[in-house]
Amino acid sequence: MDGYGAGGAGREGYGPGGPPADAAAAAKPPRRRRRGRLLAIVLVVLVVLFVVGDRVGVVIAKGQMRKQVEASVAENLKPGDPVPKVTSVSIGGFPFITQVLFGKFDDIGVGIDGIPTPGPKISSVKAHLKGVHVPLGDALTDNVGQVPVDDVRATVGITYADLNAFLAKQAVKFQVKPVDGGKKVELSGTTDALFGLGSTQIAGITTFEVNDNQLTLVPSGLSIAGGLNFSIPFQFKVPIPIPVSGLPFHLQIVKASTNATGLSLTATAKDVVLPAS
Numbered sequence: 001m002d003g004y005g006a007g008g009a010g011r012e013g014y015g016p017g018g019p020p021a022d023a024a025a026a027a028k029p030p031r032r033r034r035r036g037r038l039l040a041i042v043l044v045v046l047v048v049l050f051v052v053g054d055r056v057g058v059v060i061a062k063g064q065m066r067k068q069v070e071a072s073v074a075e076n077l078k079p080g081d082p083v084p085k086v087t088s089v090s091i092g093g094f095p096f097i098t099q100v101l102f103g104k105f106d107d108i109g110v111g112i113d114g115i116p117t118p119g120p121k122i123s124s125v126k127a128h129l130k131g132v133h134v135p136l137g138d139a140l141t142d143n144v145g146q147v148p149v150d151d152v153r154a155t156v157g158i159t160y161a162d163l164n165a166f167l168a169k170q171a172v173k174f175q176v177k178p179v180d181g182g183k184k185v186e187l188s189g190t191t192d193a194l195f196g197l198g199s200t201q202i203a204g205i206t207t208f209e210v211n212d213n214q215l216t217l218v219p220s221g222l223s224i225a226g227g228l229n230f231s232i233p234f235q236f237k238v239p240i241p242i243p244v245s246g247l248p249f250h251l252q253i254v255k256a257s258t259n260a261t262g263l264s265l266t267a268t269a270k271d272v273v274l275p276a277s
Contacts, residue, residue: 062089062090062091064134064144065089065091065108065110065132066086066089067144068144068147068274068275069086069089069110069112069248069274070086071274071275071276072248072249072274072275073086073112073115073248075275076246076247076248077116078116081116082114082116083114084112084113084114084115084116084248085112085113085114086110086111086112087111087112087113087124088109088110088111089108089109089110089111090108090109090110091105091107091108091109092106092107092108092109100134100136101136102136103133103134103135103136104131104132104133104134105129105131105132105134106130106131107128107129107130108128108129108132109126109127109128109129110125110126110127110128110129111124111125111126111127112124112125112127112248113125115246115247115248116246117243117244117245117246117247118243118245118246119166119215119242119243119244119245120158120162120163120165120166120242120244121158121159121162121165121166122156122157122158122244122247123157123158123159123162123262124156124157125154125155125156125157125247125248125251125267126154126155126157127152127153127154127155127248127249127251128152128153128154129149129151129152129249129272130149130150130151130152130153131149131150131151132147132148132149132150133147133148133149133150134147144276145276146273146274146275146276147273147274148271148272148273148274149249149271149272149273149274150270150271151268151269151270152249152251152268152269152270152272153266153267153268154247154249154251154266154267154268155264155265155266155267156244156247156251156253156264156265156266156267157261157262157263157264157265158244158262158263158265159261159262160176160177160178160261160262160263161262162262163176163242163262163263164176166242167189167217167240170240172189172190172202172240173189173190174187174188174189174202174206174217174219174240175187175188175189176206176217178258178259178260178261181259181260182258182259182260182261182262183258184205185205185206185207185208185258186203186204186205186206187202187203187204187205187206187217187219187222188201188202188203188204189201189202190202200224201224202222202223202224203222203223204219204220204221204222204223205219205220205221206218206219206220207220208242208256208257208258208263209239209256210253210254210255210256210265213252213253213254214241215241215242215243215244215253215256215265216239216240216241216242217239217240217242218239219239219240244265247267249269249272249274250269250272251267251268251269252267252268252269253265253266253267254266254267254268
């Protein structure tokens with residue numbers, strides 16, 4: 001006798017008929033689980049590669065758009081004008097790759113400082129270009145020509161210091177000062193052309209209005225400062241034009257407001273074409 005009994009030795013010492021069915025099932029490798037894990041890992045890798053590629057594409061596109069913006073700003077410069085600085089370029093919308101494929105960027109943000117104008121210095125322009133059309137072939141070959149843009153909306157900043165520097169050169173040498181965080185702007189200055197009184201101190205408040213792309217300072221509540229101390233009749237409250245021209249992207253100002261640091265002008269443009277870089 002070999003010690004295994006009448007039935008003889010079973011498979012792997014389990015006795016006649018081999019191991020139980022549940023033991024055989026437990027011994028099989030969990031192939032489905034392994035496949036599921038593998039698919040999950042592949043999916044994660046693809047997502048990571050997509051996101052990385054998307055962000056790398058954004059960096060490349062920023063460089064291309066910076067060239068276009070610099071070319072657009074330069075076309076408004078006159079000989080001897082200081083060159084404005086493009087301080088920032090951002091590209092909104094995700095995923096970016098789909099915007100490249102369709103040749104239309106949803107929102108490109110641009111910051112520009114130091115824009116020369118006939119009037120006060122423009123301290124900053126923060127613009128958003130909506131619907132920027134760049135054909136896929138041009139983007140891939142880095143050979144971008146003219147770029148159509150559907151809409152542009154911007155905030156144009158003028159500091160009180162720059163505004164006062166401009167006003168100091170006018171016939172009535174007004175100066176402005178914000179009150180209550182810029183909710184109100186006080187006005188003071190001197191004039192030699194009032195009632196033949198010689199050099200006269202004037203004080204009051206002012207607002208800023210925009211009509212047909214023209215910005216004006218509108219004095220109100222003016223009075224003679226000093227011993228005389230009387231109000232000035234309405235007909236002497238002449239608005240003072242403040243030239244604001246040569247803005248990038250052919251922007252037109254449509255609204256003016258004040259804050260603690262200066263004027264904030266809202267400007268818009270439609271169907272703009274950026275020149276080839």
